[in-house]
Amino acid sequence: MARTPLYQTVETDMITRITKGEWEVGRRLPNEFGLADEFGVSQGTMRRALISLEGMGYLSRKPGRGTIVAARAAAAAPTVGVAPVLLDGDGDPLTMDPFRARRDTRRATPAEADTMGCERVAVLERTLKHKGRRAALDVVVVPEALVDTLDEDAPAALKPLLEHHGITPARIEAEARAEVTDMAGSVALSVERYTALLVIRTAAYGADGQVIARQIQRIAVENARLAHQ
Numbered sequence: 001m002a003r004t005p006l007y008q009t010v011e012t013d014m015i016t017r018i019t020k021g022e023w024e025v026g027r028r029l030p031n032e033f034g035l036a037d038e039f040g041v042s043q044g045t046m047r048r049a050l051i052s053l054e055g056m057g058y059l060s061r062k063p064g065r066g067t068i069v070a071a072r073a074a075a076a077a078p079t080v081g082v083a084p085v086l087l088d089g090d091g092d093p094l095t096m097d098p099f100r101a102r103r104d105t106r107r108a109t110p111a112e113a114d115t116m117g118c119e120r121v122a123v124l125e126r127t128l129k130h131k132g133r134r135a136a137l138d139v140v141v142v143p144e145a146l147v148d149t150l151d152e153d154a155p156a157a158l159k160p161l162l163e164h165h166g167i168t169p170a171r172i173e174a175e176a177r178a179e180v181t182d183m184a185g186s187v188a189l190s191v192e193r194y195t196a197l198l199v200i201r202t203a204a205y206g207a208d209g210q211v212i213a214r215q216i217q218r219i220a221v222e223n224a225r226l227a228h229q
Helices: 006-019 032-039 043-056 110-116 158-164 183-189
Strands: 059-062 066-069 084-087 097-107 120-130 133-143 171-180 196-205 211-219 225-228
Touching: 006 043, 032 043, 043 059, 043 171, 043 196, 043 225, 084 171, 084 196, 110 133, 110 211, 133 158, 133 183, 158 196, 158 211, 171 225, 196 225
Parallel strands: none
Antiparallel strands: 059 066, 084 225, 097 120, 120 133, 133 211, 171 196, 196 211
């Protein structure tokens, strides 16, 4: 039987405390070091759990306020018409610029064909920089019928990227999870192996509800977070 990753065990313990009311909504939690010590894990493991719980809506991290137990129902409210925004550790929009890129077209995978209703897709794979340092690995997939070649210098966020190509999405949805870098990711981002990543999976929808684009960004910027503003 596969062993449960340590960060998932920490996630489960923290969710239990929140759902049972041991950690009430609005409670300010200790910093990463304090929580890591309390749960007997490394800071990296605790950071990964915190990023994941924030993505699920259990926690809210605000500059100057620390980590707060959130009202999950409010955090998970529908975001129709509200574009998700990536923020840096200071609460400002996280700006990232293309550094390296590779473009391609290929046959859609079965999952892509099912969700986007197409046979072929255009793919853009990029390394993005933030403040002069490698910050994220970015993959965008769009039906080839909409865009036959994606511009490697297009904006990093999915909504402006699509608008750059003359496409206006009706709705954008995004979710956040936590991962750590593997060897290839560590080399590409020039970071240590097992560095914590904020992983944002974003989907753009047309007016008919059909998925018209998907994006995955694996971000190695400390305290970056996803918000709906």
